[in-house]
Every structure is written in structure tokens, then in C-alpha cells.
Amino acid sequence: MDKTFSILTLGCKVNQYESEAMSELFEKEGYTQVENEDYSDVYIVNTCTVTNLSDRKSRQFIRRAKRQNPNSIVAVVGCYSQVSPGEVKNIEGVDVVIGTTDRNRIVNLVEEAKSGTKINIVRDLKNVREFANTTNFDSNNRTRAYMKVQDGCNRFCTYCIIPYARGPIRSRDIEDAVDEAEVLADSGFKEIILTGIHIGSFGKDKGDKRLIDLIEQIAQVDGIERIRLSSVEPNIIDDDFMKRAVATNKLCDHFHLSLQSGSNKVLKAMNRHYTREEYIKKTNIIKKYMPMAGLTTDIIVGFPGETEEDFEDSVSIVKEVGFSKIHVFKYSKRKNTPAAKMNNQVDGNIKKKRSDKLIKVGEIYSEKFKRLNMNIPKSVLFEEQHDNEYYGYTTNYIRVKAKSDVDLTNKIKQVEILDTEELASCKILD
Numbered sequence: 001m002d003k004t005f006s007i008l009t010l011g012c013k014v015n016q017y018e019s020e021a022m023s024e025l026f027e028k029e030g031y032t033q034v035e036n037e038d039y040s041d042v043y044i045v046n047t048c049t050v051t052n053l054s055d056r057k058s059r060q061f062i063r064r065a066k067r068q069n070p071n072s073i074v075a076v077v078g079c080y081s082q083v084s085p086g087e088v089k090n091i092e093g094v095d096v097v098i099g100t101t102d103r104n105r106i107v108n109l110v111e112e113a114k115s116g117t118k119i120n121i122v123r124d125l126k127n128v129r130e131f132a133n134t135t136n137f138d139s140n141n142r143t144r145a146y147m148k149v150q151d152g153c154n155r156f157c158t159y160c161i162i163p164y165a166r167g168p169i170r171s172r173d174i175e176d177a178v179d180e181a182e183v184l185a186d187s188g189f190k191e192i193i194l195t196g197i198h199i200g201s202f203g204k205d206k207g208d209k210r211l212i213d214l215i216e217q218i219a220q221v222d223g224i225e226r227i228r229l230s231s232v233e234p235n236i237i238d239d240d241f242m243k244r245a246v247a248t249n250k251l252c253d254h255f256h257l258s259l260q261s262g263s264n265k266v267l268k269a270m271n272r273h274y275t276r277e278e279y280i281k282k283t284n285i286i287k288k289y290m291p292m293a294g295l296t297t298d299i300i301v302g303f304p305g306e307t308e309e310d311f312e313d314s315v316s317i318v319k320e321v322g323f324s325k326i327h328v329f330k331y332s333k334r335k336n337t338p339a340a341k342m343n344n345q346v347d348g349n350i351k352k353k354r355s356d357k358l359i360k361v362g363e364i365y366s367e368k369f370k371r372l373n374m375n376i377p378k379s380v381l382f383e384e385q386h387d388n389e390y391y392g393y394t395t396n397y398i399r400v401k402a403k404s405d406v407d408l409t410n411k412i413k414q415v416e417i418l419d420t421e422e423l424a425s426c427k428i429l430d
Contacts, residue, residue, distance in 0.1 A: 002032045006040040008061045011048025013195045013230055015078060017146045019046045022077070022106055029107050036061070042073045042110050047080035047088075049161055049334070055080055059091055066093035073113050077103060079165035083336075085122035097122055100151075100166050125152075125167030143383040143392075143410045144228075145189040149177050149214060150196030155233075157260075158271045158338040159303065159331065162197060169201045174209060178217050185223030190410060191252075191381055192218060195230040211236060212244050219248035225412060226381060226395065231256040231298070234274050234282040242289040253290035254397040257283065259297040262317030263310035266303050269342070276317060283321050292373065294324040294396035301358060302331040302351030304342035311354050318361055324369040324397065326362035328355050370398060370420040377429055380415050382408040391423070400426040 005026045009019040022044065023033055034040050043065035048054040058080050065074050075096035081088040082099030089097050095113040098106060099122035109119050152169040153162050181192055194214070196202065203209035211232075218227055227250045234257055245251040257279075261267050264275050274282075286293050299314055318326060330351040333340040373396070380400055382392035389401050390408040394415075401423050402408065402415060408428075415426040 003030060003042075004034045004038075004040045005031045005042040005044065006034050006036050006038065006065075007044040007046060008036050009046045010054050010057055011046075011079065013146055013193070014148055014151075014197060015046050015048060017148045017195060018078075018103060019044075020146075022046070022103055025104065025107050031107075037068075039069050040065075040072060041069070042075065043069075044075045044077060044106070047076060047078035049078075049080040049083050049165055053332075055084075058088075062091050062093055073110050075106060075110055075113075077106065079162070082122055082125070082165045083161055085120055089118070089120050095119065099123065099125075101125070125164075143189065143381055144191040144193060145184045146193045146195050147177060147180060147184070148172070148196060149194050150199045150202045152201075153198040154201065155198065155273070156271060158269065158342075159300065159334065161334040161337055164336065166197050169198060169205050171202050171204070171206050171209075173206075174214050174217050177214060178221065181218045181221045181224055185221050188410060190224065190412065191226040191228060192224055193228045193230060194218075198233070199230060200233045200236040212241050215251055216244060216248055219250040224250065226250055226252055228252045228254060228397075229256070231258055233258050234279050237282040237285055239285060242285055246289050252395040252397070253293040254296070254395065255286055255293060256296045256298075257286075259317070260300050261303065261306070261310070262299075262314035263306070264313075266306055266310050266313075269305060270300075270303065270339070276313065280317070280320060290396075292376070292396055294369065294394075294398065295321060296325040296327070296397065297321075297323055298327045298329060299358060300329050300331050301354040302346035302348075304331070304339055304346065305344040306331075306346055311358075315358060315361055318358070318365060322365055322369065323362065325366050326358070328358045328362065330355050367420045370417065370424055373398060374417045374420070376416075377414045378417060378426075379412055380426070381412050382410070385409055398424060400424045402426050402428055404428060 007019045007023060009015050045058050045061050047058040062074055065072060073095045074093050076088050076094055077098045081097050085097055088094060096109050097120040102121055113119055149172045152167045154169050156163050199211060202211040202214060215227055260270055260272055262276055283295055378394040380392040380394050382390040384391040389403055391401050393399055414429040416429055418425045
């Protein structure tokens with residue numbers, strides 16, 4: 001009889017990448033993956049701890065897993081277990097607790113736990129300096145591939161628990177990343193998304209290499225036609241970076257440029273390392289070299305001490321930059337972070353009101369951005385098919401659909417965008 005496993009992944013793209021790598025490890029040992037709702041021999045919860053909601057979802061899944069199969073092994077992995085290993089270990093039904101290191105041992109630890117042994121291998125991250133290679137070559141998606149190139153964060157924003165969950169910055173060797181890119185290209189992937197906890201810090205622990213050096217090296221791999229970045233901070237953007245990025249002819253004109261607030265007072269309280277004015281300057285540099293670049297961002301509303309004037313600063317910067325999409329988050333207290341102890345915590349009803357308003361403003365500017373891109377040829381990598389419709393993304397990250405009687409899967413086509421819907425219609429030009 002087949003041995004089965006299931007993985008629930010919460011949180012960021014890094015977690016998704018790491019879950020796929022763990023899936024490979026189980027499959028190599030003869031396990032078959034099943035859906036989260038199915039009966040399984042092993043349940044893995046790859047946790048996130050960015051918000052209280054993430055913690056609660058993790059606990060709910062653990063309890064549900066044991067109801068589905070009381071004899072199953074439940075392994076809890078990731079940021080929540082790293083930050084609160086004792087709390088996770090004490091949840092009824094948990095057999096294995098792993099933090100944000102040593103995931104490569106998960107299959108052996110699960111097998112060991114079948115003897116009735118409770119296992120907790122979470123370790124202190126202060127002295128961790130090596131990048132843990134969680135290469136993932138096996139994927140059902142043969143169009144875009146995530147590649148983890150960095151881990152950890154040294155920024156210590158006052159609201160964020162991630163530096164405690166992930167430890168100090170560690171960068172992947174460029175040669176190792178290029179090797180994976182070559183394997184991915186041979187497997188049929190055309191786009192690579194470089195991801196990490198703080199990829200703007202790439203190389204700072206390695207000497208004189210930086211993120212743009214990595215981009216240039218991957219761009220030389222035959223078969224990889226597009227390179228995309230996950231979230232970056234504005235401090236990596238300058239004229240040199242953009243000149244070199246454009247020269248690759250492969251870096252997508254899409255930047256998820258982390259903002260968090262448009263108020264200088266709030267940015268300082270958050271321990272962000274830029275001002276509103278510096279942020280706007282960086283976006284203008286991007287537009288100088290990539291005029292139609294999609295600029296997306298994250299904004300927190302209701303940070304402790306945020307006044308109505310501070311909030312309006314966030315509204316006005318959205319309008320001034322003209323973001324193609326914004327992700328709005330209501331501030332969530334995280335235990336043991338400086339912001340959780342700050343005075344002037346903002347009432348939940350005010351947070352909701354501000355969130356609703358900012359989301360509406362973001363939607364207006366998202367539609368404006370799509371309108372600007374209409375009637376201009378755009379390059380799309382088509383990824384999915386539903387009936388005779390194909391879905392994909394432009395280089396500047398507009399999701400589109402096109403009808404075709406010819407299979408467009410994993411094809412890059414020139415298109416014309418026809419409307420400003422959430423999933424915009426387009427027609428094929430070539």
C-alpha cells in the first residue's frame with residue numbers, strides 16, 4: 001500500500017518553494033502526495049507567523065489532520081514553530097517540530113516519529129550563516145519556476161517577527177543558482193522568479209557580489225527568457241542597477257517595491273531605512289529605464305501612532321506613484337516586537353475604515369495602469385488553459401486571457417490588451 005503525505009503551506013512564496021522541495025524528498029522515498037482534506041499517513045504544516053491569523057490557521061489544520069487520521073504523523077515546520085517551538089510542541093497531536101532550518105531531514109524525522117517518539121529539533125538561529133539549499137527541480141508547472149536565492153533578514157522593522165523566525169541573511173552561491181537555472185531551462189521553464197526573505201540583501205554576506213550580479217549570470221542561461229523579482233526594498237534601485245538590468249533583456253519590468261507607509265513619521269517608527277521622498281525618487285529611476293514598469297507594493301494601515309494625516313500620506317503616495325497594484329494590511333501585533341509595546345495602538349474599526357479606503361484607491365489606479373497598457377503590444381507567457389482560453393502574465397505583471405484554438409501553454413506571444421477587467425481580455429498579435 002502506498003504511503004501518503006499532505007502539505008499545507010501558509011504564507012509567502014519562499015514557503016511555497018520550500019514545501020515543493022519537501023514534497024520531492026517524500027516522493028523520492030516512495031510517498032504519494034494527497035490533498036489536504038484527504039486521509040493521509042503524514043500531514044505537514046509549513047507555517048507562517050506574520051499575523052495572528054496565520055498562527056490560528058496552523059493550529060486549526062493540525063487538529064483537523066488528527067481528526068482525519070488519529071494515527072497519522074503531524075510535522076509542523078517553518079516560522080511559527082521557529083518562533084514558538086514550545087507552544088507548537090504542546091498542541092495536541094503534533095509529533096515533529098522543525099523550525100526554518102533542517103527541512104532536508106524531514107522524511108527521516110517523520111519515520112523516526114512513527115515509533116512514538118516526539119521530536120523537536122528547533123535550534124537558535126543567531127549563529128546560522130550557511131544558506132540551506134532546498135533546490136526544487138520537480139514541478140507540474142513548466143512555465144514559471146521560483147528559485148530561492150536568499151534567506152534571513154537583518155533589518156528588524158519594529159512590526160516584523162521575520163528576523164527572529166529566519167535568522168541573519170544568507171545568500172546562495174551564484175554558481176549554484178546558475179546550475180539550477182540550467183536544469184530548469186532544460187526542463188522547459190521559460191521564466192524564473194528569484195525569491196527570498198529579503199533578496200535585496202543578496203550577496204552582502206558573501207563579499208562584493210549583489211543581486212544584479214546574480215541576475216546577469218542567470219540571464220546568460222539559454223532557454224530562460226524572463227527573470228522576475230519577488231519583493232525588493234527601494235534601496236537596491238539606482239542608475240547602475242537599472243542600466244545593467246535593462247541590458248540583460250530578460251529582467252521583467254515589474255517591481256514589487258516594499259513601501260509600508262507614505263508617512264515619514266510612521267516610516268521612522270517602523271525602522272524603515274528610507275523616506276517618502278527617497279522612495280518616490282527610486283520609482284522615478286525605474287520609470288526612466290522601464291517607462292511601462294508595473295510597480296506593486298505593500299502598505300500597512302493602523303500602525304501604532306498613525307494619525308489621519310499619516311494615513312492620508314499613504315493615500316497620496318499611491319496616487320503620486322501610480323501603483324499598478326497595492327496589497328493593504330491592517331497592522332497586527334506580533335509578540336516580542338517593539339511595535340507591539342508602542343503606545344497609541346490604533347482602534348480596529350479605524351484600521352478597517354482606512355483599509356477599505358486605501359483598497360478602493362488602489363483599485364482605481366490598478367485600472368488606470370491597465371488602461372495605459374491597452375493598444376500597446378505586450379509580451380505574455382501563457383501558463384494555464386481552461387477550455388479554449390489561455391491565461392498568463394505580461395512582463396509588467398498584468399494577468400490576461402486569450403482565446404485560441406492553438407495550444408498556447410508555455411508560449412510567449414505578443415498581445416493587445418482589450419479591457420481593464422481583473423483578468424483582462426487580449427488578442428494575439430503573432
